[in-house]
Amino acid sequence: MAKQMAYNEETQKAVRRVWDEFKSETGTSQAKAAKALGINQSALSQYLRGEIPLNTDFLAKFAKLTKSDLDSLGITPATVGAMPLELRYTLSGRRLRDTSALVPSPTSFEGCFGIVVDYDDFALPRDSIMIVDETTTIKEYDSVILVSRDDRMINGTIRYTPDGWEVLEPHARGARRFVVRGDDTIYRLGGAFLPERHGRTFEQKPARG
Structure with a gap:
């Protein structure tokens, strides 16, 4: 499979910030978001808390769900663009x-x-x-x-x-x-x-x- 990159603490903070803004603006629950991402609510919660390491598969889906630019998630220069x-x-x-x-x-x-x-x-x-x-x-x-x-x-x-x-x-x-x-x-x-x-x-x- 395509290589899954590991992301740092800054990316984790950016994901949490984007999620909080998305939830506030749309009223989307974790359960509804998890369903759209193709995972269960427990897994989404663990991603947001940093208990499951972020990977490209999750970030790609998360960016699409929240209509975010990938660079706004703090992705490393190697993946900008x-x-x-x-x-x-x-x-x-x-x-x-x-x-x-x-x-x-x-x-x-x-x-x-x-x-x-x-x-x-x-x-x-x-x-x-x-x-x-x-x-x-x-x-x-x-x-x-x-x-x-x-x-x-x-x-x-x-x-x-x-x-x-x-x-x-x-x-x-x-x-x-x-x-x-x-x-x-x-x-x-x-x-x-x-x-x-x-x-x-x-x-x-x-x-x-």
């Missing part, structure tokens, strides 16, 4: 562990959701997030995600043939063809977020004269 993105599927079809993530972006992800790459033998690294746009018109030769009726994710190029539409999933030895059926769902792939990785630094050697 990040926007909450709903996570809807894993590429393998396995159950998600988180339902949202903070992804660097100058604009909101309205009309978009993410698919988490949760295995290694794929073109993108494990823990990458494929960003899907639900609102964009799909055209022939677009890169798409086909969601089958059993929630299998197929990433490929869509094209039209005399027999109808199909998605070509690339492989080392050619491509696998999937006929688009009436109960399949097709989404246009809009981009991807790659996880930060730390390794050795490559040093370019001077070109020989």
Whole structure:
């Protein structure tokens, strides 16, 4: 899954301040807010008191609920400019562990959701997030995600043939063809977020004269 960051005491204070202001302005109870966040009231209370460490999944949902800017929650500079993105599927079809993530972006992800790459033998690294746009018109030769009726994710190029539409999933030895059926769902792939990785630094050697 996408990395869950730890947040400091300043963020905790900011979350409490935003909650107090939101509660005062809207009259929202903890029980109602907890339901909207997808957690129970006890968990929300523990988040607000600092008994459960804050994480990106909670902060993304909390910011959306309270209509707060992420930087108003005191999020560290590394995440300034990040926007909450709903996570809807894993590429393998396995159950998600988180339902949202903070992804660097100058604009909101309205009309978009993410698919988490949760295995290694794929073109993108494990823990990458494929960003899907639900609102964009799909055209022939677009890169798409086909969601089958059993929630299998197929990433490929869509094209039209005399027999109808199909998605070509690339492989080392050619491509696998999937006929688009009436109960399949097709989404246009809009981009991807790659996880930060730390390794050795490559040093370019001077070109020989």
